[in-house]
Structure formats: structure tokens, C-alpha cells
Amino acid sequence: MSRKHQRLTLAVSLMTIITFLVAACGPQPAAQPTAPPAAEKKLEIFSWWTTGGEAAGLEKLYEIYRRQNPGVEIINATVAGGAGFQAKAVLKTRMLGNDPPDSFQVHMGHELIDTWVTTGYMEPLDDLFKSEGWDKVFPKGVLDIVSYDGHYWSVPVNIHRANVLWYNKKVFADNNLQPPTTFDEFFQVAEALKAKGITPLALGDTGIWASTHLFETVLIGTMGAEKYKGLWTGQTDWNGPEVKQALETMKKMLTYVNADHSSLSWDQANQLVIDGKAGMTIMGDWVDADNLAKGFKDSGWAPAPGNKGIYDALSDTFGLPKGAKHREQALAWLKLVGSKEGQEAFNPVKGSICARTDCNPALFGPYLQSAMQDWQRDTIVPSLAHGAAASEGWVTAINDVMTAFVTDGDVAKAQAGLAEACKTAKVCQ
Numbered sequence: 001m002s003r004k005h006q007r008l009t010l011a012v013s014l015m016t017i018i019t020f021l022v023a024a025c026g027p028q029p030a031a032q033p034t035a036p037p038a039a040e041k042k043l044e045i046f047s048w049w050t051t052g053g054e055a056a057g058l059e060k061l062y063e064i065y066r067r068q069n070p071g072v073e074i075i076n077a078t079v080a081g082g083a084g085f086q087a088k089a090v091l092k093t094r095m096l097g098n099d100p101p102d103s104f105q106v107h108m109g110h111e112l113i114d115t116w117v118t119t120g121y122m123e124p125l126d127d128l129f130k131s132e133g134w135d136k137v138f139p140k141g142v143l144d145i146v147s148y149d150g151h152y153w154s155v156p157v158n159i160h161r162a163n164v165l166w167y168n169k170k171v172f173a174d175n176n177l178q179p180p181t182t183f184d185e186f187f188q189v190a191e192a193l194k195a196k197g198i199t200p201l202a203l204g205d206t207g208i209w210a211s212t213h214l215f216e217t218v219l220i221g222t223m224g225a226e227k228y229k230g231l232w233t234g235q236t237d238w239n240g241p242e243v244k245q246a247l248e249t250m251k252k253m254l255t256y257v258n259a260d261h262s263s264l265s266w267d268q269a270n271q272l273v274i275d276g277k278a279g280m281t282i283m284g285d286w287v288d289a290d291n292l293a294k295g296f297k298d299s300g301w302a303p304a305p306g307n308k309g310i311y312d313a314l315s316d317t318f319g320l321p322k323g324a325k326h327r328e329q330a331l332a333w334l335k336l337v338g339s340k341e342g343q344e345a346f347n348p349v350k351g352s353i354c355a356r357t358d359c360n361p362a363l364f365g366p367y368l369q370s371a372m373q374d375w376q377r378d379t380i381v382p383s384l385a386h387g388a389a390a391s392e393g394w395v396t397a398i399n400d401v402m403t404a405f406v407t408d409g410d411v412a413k414a415q416a417g418l419a420e421a422c423k424t425a426k427v428c429q
């Protein structure tokens with residue numbers, strides 16, 4: 001299958017899932033939005049970008065915004081917690097209480113469409129896409145995923161990759177180790193590190209999403225791209241042998257993680273790798289931004305075990321909620337978020353590649369240059385933990401299964417829970 005075709009297939013299957021789940025999830029329909037008060041010179045942006053690299057990326061956008069819109073006061077409304085595990089609840093309260101921020105971070109795919117678009121909380125952005133010529137600079141697959149019902153609903157600022165194994169090059173060199181490409185190699189490396197008193201795999205799942213994130217890479221590495229995609233359309237059986245195998249592998253991996261994993265965040269886990277206390281972590285490429293912000297130069301990367309040739313993708317986007325108090329300023333923000341200047345300033349420090357196709361690769365570091373090439377040639381699959389593959393309700397159900405699984409390691413119970421979650425999401429019979 002050609003790459004174009006693969007992207008189209010991904011887009012089409014995502015849209016099919018979206019249609020399927022429209023009725024199933026998300027908050028109740030919005031009340032009629034009240035008319036926004038006369039515009040003040042303010043802009044409130046809501047996100048969960050608080051760690052070093054995340055905040056640095058956001059600040060780059062703010063710098064340009066201030067220059068382009070002098071006199072506008074930016075209200076940086078952040079709620080800490082990786083993957084928005086705390087921010088999303090706050091956002092929901094605000095949106096349902098008719099107190100939306102002017103624009104907010106939301107993942108492309110189900111998180112955007114099921115939670116906020118089909119429920120009537122967002123304004124379409126067709127005029128903006130037209131005036132900015134974005135239909136020509138975003139890939140067709142991306143345009144399809146931010147569309148619903150013939151309209152565009154949010155502006156993608158980046159593409160992140162979830163399935164990366166990050167390792168400390170010095171620790172690996174000192175111990176004559178190579179980054180593992182298979183699960184067997186992973187366990188050999190893990191044993192070698194353990195024998196030296198080094199934590200093999202750093203995990204920070206104070207927000208359980210980090211374990212779900214690890215698990216999605218194990219699912220991909222166990223069953224490959226097509227079967228993994230089938231999990232989200234009902235084509236792949238959650239009761240089947242590959243899911244069982246993935247849970248067994250995950251269980252074994254968890255025996256090699258730091259004992260305090262449930263009290264650490266993803267960036268604190270990465271700090272263990274930076275300090276050489278741990279050898280590896282499996283996390284999204286916001287780790288590249290964390291390393292940059294912390295001045296860590298000894299970082300190595302490889303696809304997570306079994307994930308070579310597969311790009312587990314997600315995208316941060318910004319939209320325009322109905323009733324935004326500073327609509328005009330919000331539109332100027334969205335224009336910046338989708339622009340070449342904005343994306344070229346933001347992404348090199350955020351650890352992501354541009355959603356646009358025309359960014360200058362020379363502005364990016366070595367990891368991101370390699371990611372740009374992989375994005376062009378790999379098979380793209382949607383991330384579970386970051387809103388692309390499944391509705392928020394379904395992701396929450398899987399997170400609940402993971403919460404129990406990381407402590408009790410009960411494979412049969414977890415598999416039954418996962419199968420049930422697919423049924424509840426009305427994707428499986």
C-alpha cells in the first residue's frame with residue numbers, strides 16, 4: 001500500500017470510529033452560549049504544558065503573539081499533569097459551566113471530535129483554514145482528522161510520536177549494551193542493567209496514563225500496526241492471544257521498573273535516565289524537549305521494542321470554544337498556531353515535528369530530524385493514551401484496567417476488563 005493510501009486509510013478508519021462513537025461518549029449538549037462581553041485586550045490559553053520543554057515551547061508561541069498583538073495580556077492557564085490527566089477534568093468543569101478559556105489544548109481525533117465537537121461546544125474554523133491556505137500545507141490525513149461533518153474544528157500545532165525508547169548512551173556504552181529492538185533483547189538488556197544495580201526501565205505513572213502509554217507500545221510491538229489499528233474498530237479481538245501476550249510482556253516489564261513509579265511523573269522518570277540511575281524509559285518525544293531543557297546531551301533513542309517502521313502518532317491542536325470571551329484575540333492565536341513561523345518556533349523546543357509540511361528541517365535537532373523522516377516513511381497508527389485512537393470514555397476505562405493491573409498483575413482479569421471496555425464503547429459486540 002502506498003504511503004498516501006495508508007494515511008488515507010488511517011484517516012478513514014478514524015472517521016469511522018468517530019461516527020460510531022458519537023452517541024456513546026462526551027458531555028451532554030451545550031447550553032446556548034451566552035454572547036461574549038465586549039472584547040477586552042486579553043487572551044486566555046488553557047493547556048497542561050508546565051514541564052521545562054513544554055513551557056519553553058508555549059513561551060515561544062507567546063513571544064510571537066505578544067509581538068504580533070501588542071497590548072494583549074496573555075493569561076497562561078495551565079494545569080500540571082502529563083497527558084492532561086488533571087487538566088482535562090478542569091477543562092470539562094469550565095466548559096460545562098459556560099466559562100470556556102479562549103482556546104485550549106486538545107488532542108486531534110476522538111478527544112476533540114467526540115468530546116467537544118459532536119456535543120456542540122466548538123465553533124467551526126472553515127474561514128480561517130481558507131484564509132490561511134491551510135488545506136494546502138497540512139497533510140490530507142491530518143485535515144481529515146480535524147474535520148467532522150464537512151467542517152474544520154481545530155488547528156494542529158504539531159505531531160508527536162509516542163512509541164520511543166529513550167536511553168542513556170553513557171550507561172549503555174559503559175555496559176556494552178545496544179538499544180533493544182525486540183522484547184527478548186529488551187529483557188536481556190534489562191537483566192544486564194539490573195545486575196549492575198541500575199533500574200532498567202524508568203516509569204512515572206503517578207498519572208496512570210503513563211502505564212497505558214507503555215502498554216500501547218507493547219500492543220503495537222506484539223501484534224503489529226494493522227492488528228493494533230483493528231483494536232479500535234472492532235476488527236481485532238481483545239480476547240485474542242496477542243492481547244494476552246502483550247499483557248504477559250507488560251507484566252514482565254513492570255518487574256524491571258523503579259519501585260517508586262506510582263509517585264513519579266513522566267519527567268521525573270526521565271530524570272532517572274538523565275542521572276544514570278535508570279537505563280531506559282519508553283515515552284513520547286516530549287522527552288526530547290525535556291532533555292533539551294535540562295541540557296542533557298547523552299540521550300539515545302530507538303523505536304520501542306517491536307515498533308520499528310511504525311509511527312504511533314498524536315497531535316496537539318487548539319480550537320475555538322463557543323462563548324470565548326476574547327474571540328478576536330483567540331482567532332489571532334489560532335492563526336499563529338497554524339503558521340509556519342509559529343510551528344518553526346514551537347516544535348524544535350517542544351520535541352515535536354510540525355503538522356505543516358513546509359517547515360525547515362535545519363531548525364530541528366537530530367532526534368526531530370530523524371522523526372521527520374520516519375513520519376514520511378513509517379506506517380502511522382493512532383495513540384491510545386493521547387486521544388487519537390479512542391474516545392475519552394474508552395481511554396478512561398482502559399486506564400482503570402491499567403491501575404489494577406500494575407498492582408495485581410492479573411492478566412486474565414485485565415484482558416476481560418479490556419474486552420468489556422471495548423463493548424462499553426460500543427465498538428465490540
Ligand code: GAL
Pocket residue numbers: 048049054081082083084160284286314315316386
Ligand atoms: C501529551 C501531549 C504532549 C505532552 C505530553 C506530556 O498528551 O500531547 O504535548 O505534553 O502529553 O504532558
